[in-house]
Amino acid sequence: MSEPGESQPHAVGYARRLNAWDAAMVVVGGIIGSGIFLTPASIARQTGSAGEQLLAWAVGGVIALIGALCYAELGTRRPNAGGGYVNLRDAFGLVVAFVYGWNLLVVNHSGSIAAVATVFVEYAAAAGGVTLADPRPYAVGTIVFLAGINWFGIRAGSLTQNILTVLKLAAIAILISVGLAVRGAPPPTAPAGPISPFAFAGALMPVLFSYGGWYYVNDIAGEVREPQRTIPRALIFGMLLVAACYLLANLAYLAVLGHDGLAASKAPAADLMRHAFGEPGARVIAAGIAISTLGFVNISMIGAARVFQVMGADGVFFRSAGVLHPRWRSPNVALLLLAFAACVLALTGTFDQLLNYSTVGDWLGMAAVVATLFWYRRHQPIDAATFRTPWYPLLPIVFLAVVAGVVGTTIWQHPGDAGWGALITLAGLPVYFVWRLLPR
Secondary structure, three states, X not given: OOOOOOOOOOOOOOOOOEOHHHHHHHHHHHHOOOHHHHHHHHXXXXXXXXXXXXXXXXXXXXXXXXXXXXXXXXHHHOOOEOOHHHHHHXXXXXXXXXXXHHHHHHHHHHHHHHHHHHHHHHHHHHHOOOOOOOOHHHHHHHHHHHHHHHOOOHHHHHHHHHHHHHHHHHHHHHHHHHHHHHOOOOOOOOOOOOOOHHHHHHHHHHHHHHHOOOOHHHHEHHHEOOHHHHHHHHHHHHHHHHHHHHHHHHHHHHHHHHXXXXXXXXXXXXXXXXXHHOHHHHHHHXXXXXXXXXXXXXXXXXXXXXXXXHHHHHOOOOHHHHOOOOOOOOXXXXXXXXXXXXXXXXHHOOHHHHHHHHHHHHHHHHHHHHHHHHHHHHHOOOOOOOOXXXXXXXXXXXXXXXXXXXXXXXXXXXXXXXXXXXXXXXOHHHHHHHHHHOOO
């Protein structure tokens, strides 16, 4: 008997067409969006010195690397499409997996795609010196355009992703090089005070949010060649590269703006480049941010569509979404449904508050997926081909403890957003039982 969501012998299945480079670009492209160009300013406002700023990004990188190591073992245990949804289904049952997928559909992925597509349009317009009265129609056009590319399968989407990821790395390299070369930050106005653990934990949530997104490679594991070798290498290499970029970018910001200037900035990347080259420099980095955000939207659509396809095959989403295109081997119905949901959010402009609600849920979802590692270790033996998370069970426990602490601090500081996020999550339970009652 086949497991839920797995292709029957007569059905069209995914084709393993992605090599190690493709998978690494998925990891890097899934993590780097607009966060590193904007978030360092908000972290500076929550930290007391340049040293504390860098420490927050370093700690966030270590925690994200631990999570990626756990996902590397999960990906080699279940190298199928669906990623964390499949792991949760195995360990905790279909209802828990559905609630995870429900959050991705109604908030995390559709909301992120709508929001970041809008950011792409705004920065593309800024790079071209154009003022848009309403970016929403262009954001919808962006979503439709990328859905059209991914209609033709993983190779088309992956090629697009590779190009955009290389370009976004080039933009970050320019930012770092210019910042470290120009320098000139004013000295701090006051000596650094002691680090407040509570405030530091609050600063870690946006840092962790900027590091999130490595899980997309697990979502497309069914299309990765030699997944037992490729997935761990892609996750480790990609996460180390991103952490290095983030730390160096923060050093560049601090070198030019200083900690106080960074805290006062609304657009630190633009301010850095404007300091060096005037308005032309700000327009160059606006183009880089536009490219980076476009790559994030692309990989979000690729990964999320695979999750919803598996949900459709499991009978907890539209059955038609569970079918792959016979020629392109792509989840085209799931892709269209995802694009439609994102377009609705982009047109109505309702994504901003949804994303505020989803910040806590996003990392709780990753923590739940990491927790499945304990179930696998107990119920399924490790074979020679499976990547082993080092220092098990210490690393998974550390990851879960840190996420619990940071999430708890965030809930304390923003109880309203966390409460709405919990309500959205709980709303998935009646939806699940309705789906299960519908005729198959």
